Amino acid sequence: MSSKTSKLHLESGRADLPVGRDARPHGPTGEDESLLTSAATSSWPGYLRPDGRKGVRNVVLVIYTVECAQHVAHAVANGEPDVHVIGFPGCYDNAYAIRLMLALARHPNVGAVLAVGLGCEYTQPEKIAGTVRASGRPAEWFFIQQSGGTRASVAKGKEIVSRLREQIRRETPRAPMTLADLVVGCECGGSDATSGLAGNPAVGAFFDLLVEAGGRAIFEETVEMIGLRRHMLARAASPEAARQVGDAYDKAARYCQSVRQYSVSPGNFAGGLTTIEEKSLGAFAKSGSRPIQGVIRVAEAPRGPGLWMLDSVPDEHYMQFGYTNPNDTEGIMDLISTGAQIILFVTGRGSVIGSPIAPLIKITGNSATYRAMPDDMDFDAGRVLSGEPTLAQAGHELAALVLRVAQGEPSKPESLDHREYFIMYKHQNTPALDAGCRA
Amino acid sequence: MQPRCFQIQPQDNVATLLDGASGTVRVLGAQPQEIQLLEKIAPGHKVALRDIAAGDAVIKFGARIGHASQPIKRGAWVHLHNLASDLDERSGTLDLHSGAPTDSASAYV
Numbered sequence: 015m016s017s018k019t020s021k022l023h024l025e026s027g028r029a030d031l032p033v034g035r036d037a038r039p040h041g042p043t044g045e046d047e048s049l050l051t052s053a054a055t056s057s058w059p060g061y062l063r064p065d066g067r068k069g070v071r072n073v074v075l076v077i078y079t080v081e082c083a084q085h086v087a088h089a090v091a092n093g094e095p096d097v098h099v100i101g102f103p104g105c106y107d108n109a110y111a112i113r114l115m116l117a118l119a120r121h122p123n124v125g126a127v128l129a130v131g132l133g134c135e136y137t138q139p140e141k142i143a144g145t146v147r148a149s150g151r152p153a154e155w156f157f158i159q160q161s162g163g164t165r166a167s168v169a170k171g172k173e174i175v176s177r178l179r180e181q182i183r184r185e186t187p188r189a190p191m192t193l194a195d196l197v198v199g200c201e202c203g204g205s206d207a208t209s210g211l212a213g214n215p216a217v218g219a220f221f222d223l224l225v226e227a228g229g230r231a232i233f234e235e236t237v238e239m240i241g242l243r244r245h246m247l248a249r250a251a252s253p254e255a256a257r258q259v260g261d262a263y264d265k266a267a268r269y270c271q272s273v274r275q276y277s278v279s280p281g282n283f284a285g286g287l288t289t290i291e292e293k294s295l296g297a298f299a300k301s302g303s304r305p306i307q308g309v310i311r312v313a314e315a316p317r318g319p320g321l322w323m324l325d326s327v328p329d330e331h332y333m334q335f336g337y338t339n340p341n342d343t344e345g346i347m348d349l350i351s352t353g354a355q356i357i358l359f360v361t362g363r364g365s366v367i368g369s370p371i372a373p374l375i376k377i378t379g380n381s382a383t384y385r386a387m388p389d390d391m392d393f394d395a396g397r398v399l400s401g402e403p404t405l406a407q408a409g410h411e412l413a414a415l416v417l418r419v420a421q422g423e424p425s426k427p428e429s430l431d432h433r434e435y436f437i438m439y440k441h442q443n444t445p446a447l448d449a450g451c452r453a
Numbered sequence: 454m455q456p457r458c459f460q461i462q463p464q465d466n467v468a469t470l471l472d473g474a475s476g477t478v479r480v481l482g483a484q485p486q487e488i489q490l491l492e493k494i495a496p497g498h499k500v501a502l503r504d505i506a507a508g509d510a511v512i513k514f515g516a517r518i519g520h521a522s523q524p525i526k527r528g529a530w531v532h533l534h535n536l537a538s539d540l541d542e543r544s545g546t547l548d549l550h551s552g553a554p555t556d557s558a559s560a561y562v
Contacts (some may be wrong), residue, residue, distance in 0.1 A: 039463045069470050090508055146496050175504030183508060205495050207469075211459055211461060211469060212459075212513075215461055215514070241538070241540050245516055245517070256498055280553050281552060283533065283551075284550070286469065286495065286496070286498035286499060286532070287497075288499070288518070288531065288533055288536045288538075289518050289519040289536065289537070289538035289539075289540075290517065290538055290540060291516075291517065291518045291519055291539065291540065292513060292514075292518035292519070295513065295514040295518060297516050298514075299461075303515070352492075396483070399457075399471060399482075400457075400481060400483060401480065401481035401485060405461070405482075405483075424516070
């Protein structure tokens with residue numbers, strides 16, 4: 015199979031690999047275009063969904079619709095392979111949370127859904143199951159109050175998920191996937207000085223490769239990019255993209271003013287950072303160097319190939335803004351809701367989180383952290399700081415790792431069963447899911 | 454071991470010290486070389502890799518992080534005293550070593 019040889023090419027970690035003709039005007043110039051071409055055409059069997067998207071996993075998702083059903087949902091999934099859990103704790107529902115859950119329920123890595131409710135909450139498990147069935151996936155639901163309470167509901171749930179797992183194992187069609195079918199999101203957290211120097215730039219180098227191969231790359235955390243308005247607009251692929259990026263930036267700036275939260279502090283200056291532009295560029299570095307195609311919002315899929323900015327900041331609303339990403343896991347849920355099959359997480363100090371649905375790949379720019387937490391860290395980008403490998407080489411090594419995980423190799427958080435999730439009340443004026451783009 | 458600094462992109466005219474240093478430092482990353490520091494520089498802080506004229510862009514991550522508020526010599530420490538944000542006028546008034554504000558002292562009385 016052609017993927018074999020291309021994988022070997024990628025893993026050879028050769029110097030100065032091309033990143034595309036115009037990707038990085040000052041970067042390595044390409045002598046060996048075939049390496050990128052082989053990565054782009056490297057193919058493996060994915061899980062084909064009725065909407066044409068392809069998954070790298072085939073999981074049964076258990077969704078609970080209120081905190082009161084949380085215990086039963088987890089007891090159902092406990093010990094069951096390929097069964098993940100998400101849920102919304104509120105009794106009173108929230109449009110954003112429902113959109114997010116429906117996007118996750120119809121994610122390319124999800125094959126089937128069981129929705130579990132208590133029986134007196136606002137959010138309706140029957141409607142969730144109906145929406146999932148309309149997407150061509152098997153789905154079931156029940157209320158705990160109508161199923162004989164905790165013990166009987168757990169037994170019923172276990173019977174359902176094992177039946178669903180067997181059904182999708184048998185019935186989900188397979189189709190060849192390449193890098194061009196991948197949507198990869200990136201988030202950072204537990205950052206230290208190495209995140210801006212090595213971790214995020216290594217992801218940026220990989221994102222350039224992914225975009226060059228026709229895939230989709232998503233970055234977010236716009237509130238950490240204050241000071242870069244001009245810089246970001248200059249990266250916009252079109253006047254319309256520039257308008258969207260400008261709007262999202264301006265909202266993030268208003269948010270920071272409104273909640274009096276800026277991401278720069280005297281400690282940053284004492285540590286050697288001099289300007290807000292410098293601090294923000296360290297976060298923005300994960301976006302790589304390719305043009306930004308536009309802005310998507312939570313639960314919206316990218317509207318085409320290339321690099322996209324995810325706006326997960328709440329919109330102005332009668333309850334004011336509320337909070338944006340209160341923790342890393344919340345941001346990761348937003349990224350997965352765009353259909354990202356794989357998430358890259360950059361951490362300098364060493365976060366241990368994982369994610370349900372989409373495998374999380376843990377990248378650290380700090381080699382000491384990599385050595386100190388060997389079971390948790392997937393990729394040591396800190397080696398870049400010793401001069402070997404170069405950033406471009408690190409990008410290629412990361413591409414090889416992403417391909418292995420896409421082909422089924424468990425990431426470190428995955429093998430540890432880290433599947434943290436966080437869905438909260440938020441307000442965003444996202445249009446109907448099926449519309450695909452904003453008016 | 455010889456102290457090190459790291460240059461992210463080839464067009465960067467500053468590098469970040471990985472070790473506190475004075476004297477000769479090894480530049481790793483985009484364009485490996487050696488550089489003679491003109492003064493002692495703490496880890497995490499920046500050194501100029503080229504002479505930078507007053508008003509010229511200071512480049513890190515391959516992008517503009519502000520402008521030189523006075524001429525900067527190759528090997529010099531680059532920080533609040535000679536690099537100004539294009540946006541945040543206040544950064545030039547911060548204490549060079551602690552980063553603490555100096556323009557709001559009266560507010561603490």
